[in-house]
Amino acid sequence: MVGMSVLRSAAAFAARLSPLKSGNTAANLLTRTIPRADKVAVRWGHGKKMFVIKPSDYYDRRFLRLLQYYILLTGIPVAVIVTSVNVFFGEAELAEIPEGYEPEHWEYYKHPISRWIARTFYDSPVKDYEKMMAAIQIEKEKADMRLSQMEVRRHMRQKGDGPWFHVETIDKNLVDNSHKSTPDH
Amino acid sequence: MPADYDKDAYPEPPRQTPVADKQTALPNPALIVSKLFYYSVDLPVTTFRGVVDSIRANNKSVYYHQKFRRVADLTECEEGDYLCYYEAEMQWRRDFKVDQEIVKVVQERLRACQQREGASYHQNCGKEMRQFNEVTNAFQLRYGDLGAYASGRKCLMKQKERMMAAQAQEA
Numbered sequence: 001m002v003g004m005s006v007l008r009s010a011a012a013f014a015a016r017l018s019p020l021k022s023g024n025t026a027a028n029l030l031t032r033t034i035p036r037a038d039k040v041a042v043r044w045g046h047g048k049k050m051f052v053i054k055p056s057d058y059y060d061r062r063f064l065r066l067l068q069y070y071i072l073l074t075g076i077p078v079a080v081i082v083t084s085v086n087v088f089f090g091e092a093e094l095a096e097i098p099e100g101y102e103p104e105h106w107e108y109y110k111h112p113i114s115r116w117i118a119r120t121f122y123d124s125p126v127k128d129y130e131k132m133m134a135a136i137q138i139e140k141e142k143a144d145m146r147l148s149q150m151e152v153r154r155h156m157r158q159k160g161d162g163p164w165f166h167v168e169t170i171d172k173n174l175v176d177n178s179h180k181s182t183p184d185h
Numbered sequence: 186m187p188a189d190y191d192k193d194a195y196p197e198p199p200r201q202t203p204v205a206d207k208q209t210a211l212p213n214p215a216l217i218v219s220k221l222f223y224y225s226v227d228l229p230v231t232t233f234r235g236v237v238d239s240i241r242a243n244n245k246s247v248y249y250h251q252k253f254r255r256v257a258d259l260t261e262c263e264e265g266d267y268l269c270y271y272e273a274e275m276q277w278r279r280d281f282k283v284d285q286e287i288v289k290v291v292q293e294r295l296r297a298c299q300q301r302e303g304a305s306y307h308q309n310c311g312k313e314m315r316q317f318n319e320v321t322n323a324f325q326l327r328y329g330d331l332g333a334y335a336s337g338r339k340c341l342m343k344q345k346e347r348m349m350a351a352q353a354q355e356a
Contacts (some may be wrong), residue, residue, distance in 0.1 A: 090241040092248040103249050107222070110248050136267050 085112055238348050250315045253279060259337050277337030284324060 030178060089112040105124030106115045125129075156162025207213070256276050262269035295317045298310040326347065333341050 028197075063286055087237055088240060089244045090237075092246040095247040095249060097249045097252070107246075107248055108251050112246070114248070115248075133268055133271060139265050140265075 082113070194294055196301075198301065259341055274337045278341065281328060281335070284328065288320055288324050291317050 001031075003022045045050075089113070091110050092107075092115070094110075105126065106118040109115045109118055152162070153164060202253070234264055253276070254274045259270070259273040262273055291313075295310065295313045298313040299306045299348075302309045327344070328335065329342065331343065
């Protein structure tokens with residue numbers, strides 16, 4: 001009996017907590033029935049929650065997430081840098097070469113990043129041309145030397161009087177001409 | 186842009202803007218649409234361009250077209266002078282690129298003429314068509330079937346063959 005009164009007072013306290021909600025009087029709180037959710041007539045409501053069984057898409061989503069991350073890791077800085085270069089420096093304009101002025105090799109490019117690359121990393125095309133000509137000159141001299149060496153060798157072998165085809169013989173003073181005890185010594 | 190495009194090569198048709206002769210009190214829809222376009226697209230784009238130009242104003246730079254000196258041809262090189270061969274080869278390659286660009290420009294002119302004339306291009310584009318035919322014929326004769334590994338030597342040999350064929354035909 002005491003418990004019943006505690007329950008009733010607890011119900012009265014709960015009812016007082018939210019008095020404006022209809023159906024929340026002290027009498028209602030203890031004796032109202034629990035509404036059955038699946039037997040209610042609902043039209044286009046949220047519907048019953050289904051547990052759909054499908055294969056795991058964790059690995060696919062992880063792949064796409066990591067792909068996005070690694071692409072954007074360098075993609076965003078590159079995009080920001082290129083945009084700021086285009087906004088703050090702009091492309092160069094075409095002009096006639098002034099009299100008596102020889103432009104540097106990077107001044108033949110339009111975009112500021114191409115100019116920077118040509119200025120910082122690349123040699124000027126004039127220098128590349130000269131490097132190639134130097135390589136050709138060295139190879140030409142090597143080829144000429146080889147040809148002349150072949151010619152000289154041919155002559156020496158034919159005539160037999162050049163220093164390349166001498167066979168060294170031992171000094172004649174070292175030969176012992178005294179009589180030996182057996183024919184082979 | 187140092188110079189505008191060649192106005193003779195790409196002539197514009199005469200303007201056909203009609204004289205404004207308003208005969209009704211109703212608003213002109215073309216005018217409304219053009220004003221709408223102006224305020225929604227043209228003006229923002231122009232102001233944006235102005236803003237960006239003012240940011241770029243102190244960082245202006247220029248670029249030039251490189252001019253190359255003429256060097257000795259392959260026919261003027263002595264035999265075994267590989268340096269002369271290299272310089273002649275590089276000059277031939279530059280000339281090849283220039284000729285390719287010339288063909289592209291002539292093609293572009295013919296295309297522009299066809300676009301301008303519409304259905305009557307057979308009649309009105311005679312000059313451009315003749316120029317295109319001449320230029321492409323000459324290009325084909327000179328650089329025609331040289332292939333991907335074309336070089337100044339091969340081009341010279343092709344010229345020799347052409348001259349021999351012409352001589353054989355005359356005789």
